[in-house]
Amino acid sequence: MIEKSEKTGITEIARLAKVSKATVDRVLYNRGRVSEDTREKILNICKDLNYQPNILAQRLASDKVYKFAVLIPKYSRDNPYWKYPLKGIENAEEEIENYGVTIKKYFYDLKDIHSFRKESLQILTSKPDGIVFAPEFKRESKEFSKKCAHNKIPYIYIDSTLPKQHNLSYFGQNTYQGGYLAGKLMSLHLKRYSEVIILNFANELENYPHFMDREKGMRDYFAHNNFHGKITTLNISPDQEIELKELIKGKIHHRTRGLFITSSAHKVARQIQKIGKGRLLIQGYDLTTPNLKYLENGIIDFLICQKPVTQGYLAINALFDHLVQKKEIQKENFMPIEIITKENYQYYLDSNN
Amino acid sequence: MIEKSEKTGITEIARLAKVSKATVDRVLYNRGRVSEDTREKILNICKDLNYQPNILAQRLASDKVYKFAVLIPKYSRDNPYWKYPLKGIENAEEEIENYGVTIKKYFYDLKDIHSFRKESLQILTSKPDGIVFAPEFKRESKEFSKKCAHNKIPYIYIDSTLPKQHNLSYFGQNTYQGGYLAGKLMSLHLKRYSEVIILNFANELENYPHFMDREKGMRDYFAHNNFHGKITTLNISPDQEIELKELIKGKIHHRTRGLFITSSAHKVARQIQKIGKGRLLIQGYDLTTPNLKYLENGIIDFLICQKPVTQGYLAINALFDHLVQKKEIQKENFMPIEIITKENYQYYLDSNN
DNA sequence: TTCAATTGCGGGAACGTTCCCGCAAAAAAA
DNA sequence: TTTTTTTGCGGGAACGTTCCCGCAATTGAA
Known part of the structure; x- marks a missing residue:
């Protein structure tokens, strides 16, 4: 005192x-x-x-209110992933609302390209001071980016990114490296002539660059470390869930020791539980509630995760630092690749991930 | 606007x-x-x-200045670990200095119990509003805790903790779980009758509860997952570095497939590089510069790390939240257990770890 | 009963900014 | 030259608090 x-x-x-x-x-x-x-x-x-x-005095005296807009996929029971970035965004919001910042959130449907278009137009008419969004639809996101630039509104990508854009920054994964690391973990468990199945939950991979990059990462690890076994890729459409069991069963035989799912692993895990896991090492993505169950009961061995909560948190804070604090912002921000197992998942649950 | x-x-x-x-x-x-x-x-x-x-207006109008004190081991070339929590403390300092908070840092020598005593007395005479400290010396830390309580100064433990104290909070590792996870990773690489060496860099383990807990964690994992191989513990005094090579060489034979160092692994790695690594899987602790070299060149396979930067950052922020914002603070805060490899270490380097 | 102490409350300066308004002096236009 | 415009600057209210000071009313002590 x-x-x-x-x-x-x-x-x-x-x-x-x-x-x-x-x-x-x-x-x-x-x-x-x-x-x-x-x-x-x-x-x-x-x-x-x-x-x-003194930023306190500045914000107190200034009658300016900063309006941020956020556009991300809406989360659902089926795909709870986006709950986590949203959590981070809300955490950040709480911290900076005293500084006269308000954040308006917009959500789009990952299965409905028009919803993205619609919401993005909404955002533009609201004339925010800055935007954070997830550019899942490539073409539409580029268009939106262009409009932002035209209106001189800074925008930040989250979760995935697009090349050659004038985004202020990117916060998200390095999907290739995640796959590479998955390869390393997998290889610990493989024998000389083991087989590995890589499973993509998608038909047309071009629309899912994350999945492609993850697969490539794992394959490259094996290539760089002369693995002599066999790698099989299985592309399954999300609608094919009913036949999933048979599809997988048909591919697994006695030499199969690894199963790498390039997205959430819970649907596969459910089927594997019925078939029997055997010596299979199972890896998937993201610490979400449905995955958690199978991590706990030992069906899933590893989940790879890239701090979804932190992504949202940092993206908002970057916008704040740029607009309010006038600080320099780094353009590329890859989140650390976390490896989650039965033994350590508790420490990732409620804190800032 | x-x-x-x-x-x-x-x-x-x-x-x-x-x-x-x-x-x-x-x-x-x-x-x-x-x-x-x-x-x-x-x-x-x-x-x-x-x-x-409105906390901005509050801090602006109030002429009260909060003084925080921090007491942690000083870092050295030999033991650079404490550089990282210090970094986190400084990060937090930058953010809250506008709120009228000043942080005074005190350092003690891990090899000199008197330095701890001396610095802690210094702190008390400066009458801070809150204290963050690393209770590495058990008895002295308890004494210091008592004095803090007597002076009604809230204190937070960092990195390690003591039972039954009235500390406001703890930010640090769950060492047992870290060892347990190391066991899991190790087991992926082990065969039926493989051998594992656990190496503690200490003579009298009682003074190093971290090391003991890590060893116990790994041993327990093996016990719970019926591993039939052999586990050997090797306790080496830090001064014995010269004989290190021979000591290790004598213990490794053809069945040895794992080496778990319960602290920084670089000294061992240096010797292993000379001996030849073979099929050995090597695990150690903390992403520090000396370790990094051997992670990069493939001698060390895994480093386990518990966000040392974040520990410091969060501890200071907790004190801030408690004293300035009058918020509730969680008493136990375990950092997530991170697994660092050649493939992902870059993403842990300069960000907030 | 008188005087002192206590209780309950209001006024208002201060914190370090932002930003509007006003005004003299200089420059430009007439 | 006179009038208008521009330039350069100062005064001061406001932001939402904290906290000191002062003062009337009430209570207590003598």
Whole structure:
């Protein structure tokens, strides 16, 4: 309980420069109407004192409210993944609402390209100061990015990214590296002539670059570490769930020791539980509730996860730092690749993942 | 750029209650000198409006400065671990210094129990509002804890903890679980009658509960998963580094497939590099610069790591939340157990780990 | 009964900014 | 030259709190 010490505020600068606070303010924020002489004098004093504005006072005095918009897929019981980035976004919101920031959330349907278009137009008419969105639909996202740029609204990608765009930043996975690491873990368990099945839950892989990258990552690991066994890819449409059991059963034989699902593993795990797991090492993605059950009971051995909550949290904070704090933002931000098992999943559950 | 909307401030409450702002303030912060009637009236209005104080204005108006003290081991080239929690502490400091918080850091020498005593006394005479410290020396830390409590200074443990203390919170590892997970990874690589060496870099294990817990974790994993091989423990004093090579060489034979070092692995890795690694799977702790080299060149296979940067960051933030924001703090906070490999270590390097 | 102490409350400056308004001096236009 | 516009700057209210000071009313002590 000591009195505040340093007082390198705008008033002190004004006093030293023998001008008023208003003039200092004009210089600092380029509001014009200042002579070049006084401008330089003030800037020099600021440098000497290493002046850092008091952001509390700034936000308190300013009547400006920052409006952020978020556009992400809506989560469902079937695909709860997007619950987690949303959680992170809300965490960030709580922290910065005192600074006069409001966040409006928009959701689109992953199965309905029109919903993306519709919501993105909504966002533009609301004229936010910054946008965070998940560019799952490639073409539409590029279009939206262009419109954002045209309206001079900074935008940040989350979860996946697009090349050659003017996004302020990206927060998400490095899917290839995740697959590569999965390959390493898998290889610990493989013998000389074992077989591995890679299972993509999609028919047309072009629309799911995440899945492709993960598969490529694993295959490359094996290639770089001269694995002599066999790798089989199985592409199954999500609608084929009913035949899933037979499809898998038909592919597994006595040499099969690994099963890598390039997305959520719970549907497969359910079937494997019926068939019997045997010596199969099963890897999948994301620490979601349906997956959790099979991680706990030992069907799924590893889940790979890239901090979905943190993705949302950091993306919002980046926008805040850029717009409010005027800080520099890193363009590429890959989340660490986490390996979740029965033994450590508890520590990933409710904290900031 | 819209004007701020809601105005549920203290002035609004005062207006509704037909009293002055000062009275509302007295009620809210129990400064006394208010009649029971007005007290209740004001509290009701606050509840109705769901009043949340504006922390920016609070910190701005208040002339109170919070002084935090931090006491952790000093880091060295030999043991760079403590660099990372310090980093997290400094990150947190940057964020909250605008709120009128100053953090004074004290360092002690892990090999010199007196330095801990000396620094902790220093801290007490400086009368901080809160303390974060690493209770590495058991007896002295308990004593210090008692003194803190006596002076009514809240204190938070970091990195390791002590039972039955009145610490506000703990941020750190769950060492047992880390060892257990290491056992799981190890087991992927083991065959039916393989051998594993557990290496503790210490003579008297009682002083290193972390090491003991890690060993126990691994042994328990094997016990729970009926591993039939042999587990050998090797306790080596840190001064014995010269004979290290021979010591290890003597223990490894053709069935040895795993080496688990319960602390930093780089010294062992250096010797293994000379001996030749063979089929050995090597696991150690912490993503520090010396370890990194051997992770990159493939000598070390896994490093287990528990977010040392985050530990520091969160501990300071907890103190802030408790003292400044008057929030509830969770007592036990285990960091997630991260598994670092050649393939993913880059993503753990400079971000907030 | 008188005087002191206590209780209950209001006024208002201060925190470090933002930003509107006003005004003299200088420059440009007439 | 006179009038208008522009430039350069200062004054000061406001943001939502904290907290000191002052003062009337009530209570207690003598």
